[in-house]
Amino acid sequence: MKIYDISRELQNGMPVWPGDTSFQYEVSWSKEESGSVNVGRLELSTHTGTHVDAPFHFDDHGKRIIELDLNLYIGPARVIDMTNKESIGAADLKEIHLDGVERVLFRTLAWVNPSEFPEKIPHLEPDLGQYLAEKGIRLIGVDVPSVDPIDSKELAAHHSLNENGIHILESVFLDEVEPGDYELIALPLPLVAGDGSPVRAILRSLHQ
Numbered sequence: 001m002k003i004y005d006i007s008r009e010l011q012n013g014m015p016v017w018p019g020d021t022s023f024q025y026e027v028s029w030s031k032e033e034s035g036s037v038n039v040g041r042l043e044l045s046t047h048t049g050t051h052v053d054a055p056f057h058f059d060d061h062g063k064r065i066i067e068l069d070l071n072l073y074i075g076p077a078r079v080i081d082m083t084n085k086e087s088i089g090a091a092d093l094k095e096i097h098l099d100g101v102e103r104v105l106f107r108t109l110a111w112v113n114p115s116e117f118p119e120k121i122p123h124l125e126p127d128l129g130q131y132l133a134e135k136g137i138r139l140i141g142v143d144v145p146s147v148d149p150i151d152s153k154e155l156a157a158h159h160s161l162n163e164n165g166i167h168i169l170e171s172v173f174l175d176e177v178e179p180g181d182y183e184l185i186a187l188p189l190p191l192v193a194g195d196g197s198p199v200r201a202i203l204r205s206l207h208q
C-alpha cells in the first residue's frame with residue numbers, strides 16, 4: 001500500500017519556533033575514535049518539526065506525553081482542503097462531512113517555504129473545540145507549526161481543543177497529499193515528562 005511520509009525532515013539548520021532550541025545532530029563518538037561505531041547526539045526542542053503537543057505544554061496540570069492514549073495517533077483520518085483561509089472556525093466546516101471521522105488533518109498549504117519558519121499562519125478559532133468534539137473528532141492535525149497565531153500568548157485554540165478532549169498534531173507536511181481518507185500513524189516517543197514529542201507521521205492509502 002502507498003505510504004505518504006507527512007513528516008518534516010529533521011536536520012541541522014531546519015526552521016524552529018522563534019527563540020527555541022535549534023536542532024542539532026552530531027556524531028559525538030566517531031568510528032575513528034571508538035574503533036567500531038559512529039554514535040550521534042541530538043539537541044532539540046520537543047516542538048521540532050512534525051510533533052504532537054501534550055496538554056502539559058499549555059496547562060501545568062495537563063497530561064504528559066507518556067500518558068497520552070496511543071489509539072489517538074493510529075487510525076482513519078480525513079485530510080480536508082483548508083487553503084486560502086486567514087483562520088478556520090466552525091463556520092468554515094459547515095459544508096464538510098465529518099460524521100464518523102475521529103481524526104482530521106487541515107491542509108492549508110500556508111507554509112510555502114519549508115526551509116524558513118512561517119511568519120504568519122492560519123489559526124484555529126476557539127469555537128472549533130466544541131464543534132469538532134460534537135462531531136466525534138479526537139485528533140486534529142495542521143500543516144503549520146501551531147493551531148494558534150504565532151504571537152499568541154493565551155493559546156485560545158490549544159485550550160479550546162484540550163477542554164473538549166481533542167489532541168493536537170502540528171507541522172505535518174501535506175503538500176503532496178490529496179484531500180481524502182487515509183490511515184494515519186504518528187506515534188510520540190515514550191517521553192515520561194514530555195510536553196511535546198516529535199513523531200514520524202505517515203498516511204497510508206486505504207485501498208490498493
Ligand SMILES: N[C@@H](CC(=O)c1ccccc1NC=O)C(=O)O
Nearest residue numbers: 017019020045047053145146170
Ligand atoms: N504553541 C507552539 C509552540 C510554542 O508556543 C513555543 C514553542 C517553543 C518555544 C516557545 C513557544 N512559545 C512561546 O511563547 C506549539 O504548540 O508548538
Ligand SMILES: [Zn+2]
Nearest residue numbers: 047053170196
Ligand atoms: Zn507544539
Ligand SMILES: [Zn+2]
Nearest residue numbers: 053146147170
Ligand atoms: Zn501547539
